[in-house]
Structures are given as structure tokens and as C-alpha cells.
Amino acid sequence: MTWKEKIVHFFWTLLQKRRRRTRMEKMLSKRYNAAHHLLAKNPQPPLSDADIREIDEFWGKYGIQFRDYSWYRWYYGLTGIHSPYFIGLDVYADIIMLHYNIHEFKNAWCDKGYFSSFLPGAPFPRVFFKKCNGRCYDADGNYCREEELEAAFLRSVPDEEIILKQTHGKQGKGLQKLSLKNEADVRSAIQAIAQGSDLIVQEVVKQHPFFAQFNESSVNIIRINTLFLNGRVIVFDNATLRYGLPGSITDVNFVKGKEIVNAVPISADGSVLPVSFDTDGHKTDAAKLFDIKIDRVPNWDAVIETVKAYALKIPYFAWIGWDVTVSADGNPVILEYNIKAPGINFYQYRAPLFGEYTEEVLRFLEDEETQERIVPPYLKKPKK
Numbered sequence: 380m381t382w383k384e385k386i387v388h389f390f391w392t393l394l395q396k397r398r399r400r401t402r403m404e405k406m407l408s409k410r411y412n413a414a415h416h417l418l419a420k421n422p423q424p425p426l427s428d429a430d431i432r433e434i435d436e437f438w439g440k441y442g443i444q445f446r447d448y449s450w451y452r453w454y455y456g457l458t459g460i461h462s463p464y465f466i467g468l469d470v471y472a473d474i475i476m477l478h479y480n481i482h483e484f485k486n487a488w489c490d491k492g493y494f495s496s497f498l499p500g501a502p503f504p505r506v507f508f509k510k511c512n513g514r515c516y517d518a519d520g521n522y523c524r525e526e527e528l529e530a531a532f533l534r535s536v537p538d539e540e541i542i543l544k545q546t547h548g549k550q551g552k553g554l555q556k557l558s559l560k561n562e563a564d565v566r567s568a569i570q571a572i573a574q575g576s577d578l579i580v581q582e583v584v585k586q587h588p589f590f591a592q593f594n595e596s597s598v599n600i601i602r603i604n605t606l607f608l609n610g611r612v613i614v615f616d617n618a619t620l621r622y623g624l625p626g627s628i629t630d631v632n633f634v635k636g637k638e639i640v641n642a643v644p645i646s647a648d649g650s651v652l653p654v655s656f657d658t659d660g661h662k663t664d665a666a667k668l669f670d671i672k673i674d675r676v677p678n679w680d681a682v683i684e685t686v687k688a689y690a691l692k693i694p695y696f697a698w699i700g701w702d703v704t705v706s707a708d709g710n711p712v713i714l715e716y717n718i719k720a721p722g723i724n725f726y727q728y729r730a731p732l733f734g735e736y737t738e739e740v741l742r743f744l745e746d747e748e749t750q751e752r753i754v755p756p757y758l759k760k761p762k763k
Contacts, residue, residue, distance in 0.1 A: 410467070410468050410469040410472065410473070410757075411447045411449050411450075411468075411469070413468055414447075414449035414450045414452075414453050414467070414468070415449055417453055417659060417660060417724075418449060418452065418453055420659040420660075421457075421659045421660045421661060422456075423452050423453055423455070423456025423457060424452075424456050425452060426448055426451060426452050426455060430451065430455065430461055431448060433461075433463055434448065434451055434463045436463075437463035437464075438463060438760075439760055440745070441741055441744040441745065441750065441754075442744065442747065442750030442751070442754050442759060442760050443470070443744075443750075443754055443758050443759070443760055444758070444759065444760035444761060445467075445469070445758070446757065447469075449467075450465065450466075450467030450468060450469070451463075451465060451467070453660070454727055454731075457660050457728060458727070458728065458729065458730065460730060460731070462730075462731055464731035464732075464733065464734070464737040465727055465731045465732070466723055466727070466731065466732045466733065467723075468723060469757075469758060470758070471723050471732075472720070473755045473758065474744070474753060474754065474755075474758070475698070475740070476698065476720065477753070478743060478753065479606065479696075479697040479698040480695070480696045480697060480698055480718055481695040481696065482719075484695045484696075485696075485718055485719050486547070488693070488695065488696065488718060489547060489718060489719060490511065490546050490547065490577075491544060491545075491546045491547070491548075491579055491715060492506065492509040492510075492511045492516075492546045492577070492579050493511070494713075494715065494716070497692075497693070498689050498692055498693070501685075501689050501713055502685065502710065502711055502712050502713055503712070503713050503714075503715075504542075504581045504582045504584050504712060504714065505518075505581065505582040506518070506579050506580065506581050507535045507536040507537070507541065507580045507581065507582065508531070508532055508535050508536060508572070508579070508580035509546070509577075509578070509579040509580065510546075510572055510575070510576075510577050510578050510579075511546060511577050512577065513577070515528055515531070515572065517531045517532075517534065517535040518534075518535040518536075519535075525573070528569060528572070528573060529569050532565070532568070532569050532572070532580075533565070535580075536559070536568075536580060539558065539559050539560055540556065540557070540558055540559065540583045541556075541557050541559060541568065541580050541581065541582070541583065542554065542555070542556055542557075542580070542581040542582070542583055543555040543556075543557060543568070543571060543572075543575075543578055543579075543580060543581075544578060544579050544581055545576060545577065545578050546577040546578060546579055547577065553578075554628065554629055555571070556583065556628045557571075568580075584598050584704060584706060584712055584714070585706060585707040586598055586599065586704050586705070586706065586707065587677050587704070587705040587706060587707055587709065588673060588707075589673040589675075589676060589677050589705065590620075590622075590704055590705065592669060592670065592671060592672060592673060593620065593622035593643070593669055594622045594623050594624065594625060594627070596623065596625060596626050596627055596628060597622065597623025597624070597627045597628055597629055597630055598623075598628065598629070598630070598704060598714070599620060599621060599622040599623065599630050599704065600620070600621055600630050600702040600703060600704050600714055601618055601619065601620045601621075601645055601676065601682070601702075601703050601704070602618065602619050602621060602642075602700055602701065602702055602721075602725075602726070603618045603682070603683070603686050603700070603701045603703060604617060604618075604698070604699070604700050604701075604721060604726060604732075605686055605687065605690045605698075605699050605701065606697055606698050606699075606733075606736075606740065607690060607691070607697040608697065608736070608739065608740065609739070612687045612690045612691060613736055614683055614686065614687060615726070615732070615733060615734060615736070616646070616647045616730075616734055617644075617726035617727070617729065617730070617732065617734075618644070618645040618646075619642040619643065619644055619645060619725045619726060620642060620643045620644075620645055620651070620676075621640060621641065621642045621725075622641055622642075622643070624639060624641075637658075638658060639657075639658060640657070640658045640725070641655055641656070641657050641658075642655065642656050642725045642728075643655050643656075643665060644656075644728070644729050645676060648675070648679070649675045649676040649679030649680075649682075650674060650675050650676075651665070651671060651674045651675065651676075652665075652729075653665045653666060655668055656725060656728050660724075660728065662728075676705065677705050677709055678705055678709050678710070678711060681710075681711055682703055682705065682711045685703070685711045685713065686699075686701045686703065686713070689713070689716075693716070693718070696718040698718075698721065699716050699717065699718055699721065700716070700717035700718075700721025700722065701713060701716050701717075702714045702715050702716070702717065
């Protein structure tokens with residue numbers, strides 16, 4: 380190698396190191412900013428040296444070394460449980476989700492307009508009309524040209540109230556509840572479809588009084604997390620009931636751009652636990668917020684059997700968050716399933732995410748070859 384080539388090689392290597400360091404710093408910021416924000420809003424005591432040693436010892440066998448322990452400080456302080464089984468956004472997003480869900484397929488499987496096609500027979504709300512990739516389809520799946528839109532809508536939509544929902548919307552953004560009591564209402568709805576992005580026209584779900592007691596105006600849901608693992612579906616004991624604000628129609632709300640989520644934990648037998656958590660982890664006695672006359676989810680066993688049955692029918696996604704309610708007549712209704720990022724936060728306000736299954740969930744990380752391939756640089760344990 381000539382001296383010129385050596386100089387070029389030196390500066391090229393230096394540039395690559397700087398790029399890798401910049402990427403690592405960006406990733407660290409992305410994964411821990413949420414924890415830093417939560418701790419700023421709701422401070423928790425620092426971890427002890429013994430806590431950190433236990434965390435390092437547990438995760439070290441999976442080839443992981445944390446550079447920031449904020450998620451553990453958050454969960455240890457909030458729950459009073461000191462366990463390395465808690466899962467931070469770092470491990471969750473960059474290892475767990477990438478291993479258990481095949482993300483190349485997620486955008487197609489997340490299209491709400493095709494939930495019932497992917498899971499035929501599942502108890503989703505009826506879809507009367509949909510617009511996917513700019514094309515309109517009636518209730519029977521027939522393509523509708525622009526000049527046929529009004530006739531097809533009138534033929535397909537029998538109800539006086541409908542829900543307009545974006546096919547790839549998140550946290551209820553863009554969801555509308557429309558009345559169709561007169562011709563002007565109908566024309567307004569048709570115009571919204573013609574001018575809007577991809578969406579579905581869906582029936583309005585009439586929820587059971589159990590759900591309405593938390594907030595009558597919104598359709599309130601229970602998030603249930605499942606994992607297909609070693610030939611069976613595990614339903615984790617971290618179900619939460621999310622309820623909306625008075626006057627809202629969804630369980631997740633936005634006030635001045637801030638996401639507002641309130642959740643009540645549900646026990647393994649479907650009973651309501653007597654606390655409510657807000658977005659920042661503040662805990663309130665549920666008795667101060669609600670007059671709870673029904674303290675157990677109606678038809679809970681059927682709810683659990685429903686999500687377990689349909690979890691088996693989604694082959695590309697092992698980890699699924701199900702949003703389920705129960706109709707006024709007592710039947711489970713799946714509002715949607717979540718496969719991109721079902722989340723971790725509210726589901727660890729009682730105990731670690733995977734609980735007794737944690738080490739089984741992480742077993743794929745036990746061999747060093749897998750660790751080298753899967754663990755991102757910012758989480759890799761330094762080699763001796």
C-alpha cells in the first residue's frame with residue numbers, strides 16, 4: 380500500500396467510525412428519550428449498585444450490556460418490583476419485535492380494510508365500504524368507479540350512524556363518527572370518502588354496560604397481548620382496559636397535541652383492579668374516578684378463547700396486541716389487532732411484560748452466534 384493509499388484508508392476508517400458512533404448516539408437517544416421524559420414527569424428513585432449488578436448479570440448471558448438503565452429505574456420505582464425481567468424499549472423494539480414478527484409483511488397485514496379477509500369469521504365490526512390504495516369497494520368487495528360511488532354507498536350502508544376510520548391510522552387519529560339522518564349527511568359522508576385518504580366505513584359498536592361505566596361516549600377497549608411460542612399461544616397477565624375522555628369517541632385522545640391514555644389493569648380472571656394509570660404513570664384510586672357496578676369483564680373466558688384462536692391464524696406475527704371490547708349483547712368484538720408496535724408501557728405497570736415466561740421468550744438469545752447477529756451495537760456486551 381502506497382503512502383497515499385494509507386492516508387486515504389486512515390481517513391476512510393476514521394469516517395466510518397464516526398458514522399457508526401453517530402448512528403449509535405441517535406439510536407440511544409431514540410430508545411431512551413421516552414424513559415427520560417417519563418422520569419422527568421414522574422421521578423423515581425435511582426437504582427442501587429446491587430440492582431445494576433443483578434441487571435448486568437441477567438442480561439449478560441444474552442450478550443447484552445446496557446449503557447442507560449432508565450427503563451429499569453422507571454419500572455422499579457413505579458411498581459416497587461426489582462426484577463431484571465422488565466423489558467425496556469431498547470430490547471423490545473430492536474430485538475424482541477424483530478425476532479418474533481416478520482416486518483416485511485406488516486404494512487399489508489395492518490390494513491384495517493382487510494382484517495376480515497386475513498381472519499375470515501373473526502368478530503370484527505362490519506365494514507360497509509372501504510377505500511384502499513385510492514380504490515373504492517362496496518360491502519361485497521366489488522370495485523366502484525367514481526361515478527358509481529354514491530349508488531354503491533347507498534346500497535352498502537344501511538345504518539344511520541357510521542364510523543370512518545383510516546386503514547393505516549394509529550391511536551384513533553382521523554376517526555370520525557357520522558350521522559346519516561338526512562340527504563345532506565349522506566352527501567357529506569360520500570364527499571369525505573371521495574376526498575379522503577384510504578379508509579373504511581364501519582358499523583358503530585354498541586358496547587356492554589361494563590365498558591360504558593368507565594366512559595359512555597367512547598368505545599373502550601381491553602388490550603390483550605399474546606405470543607405464539609413453542610407451539611402454543613400464551614396470553615400474558617397484563618391486560619389493560621383503556622377508556623376515553625368524556626365526550627370523546629375513542630379510547631386514546633389528543634389534547635393540544637399530547638397523547639392522553641388512561642388505563643385500568645385487568646387481572647387474569649377478568650376482574651377490574653382498583654387503580655387507574657395515566658400516560659405518565661400516575662396512579663389514582665379507581666373508586667375516585669368511577670362508580671364500578673360491574674367489576675368483571677363480561678364473557679371473559681370467551682374473550683380469551685377468541686384471541687387465542689385467531690392468534691394461531693396470523694402466521695407471520697407471533698407477538699400481537701389485541702384491542703377487544705364486548706358488545707351490548709355480551710359477544711366479544713375484535714376492534715383491531717396490533718403487530719407493528721403493540722407497546723410495553725402500561726403492560727408493565729404491575730409486573731414485567733412476560734412474567735414467568737421471560738426466560739423462555741429470551742431463549743433464542745442464549746447462543747453467542749445469535750447474539751452477534753441480532754443484538755444491535757449499542758446493546759452489545761463488550762468482549763473480554
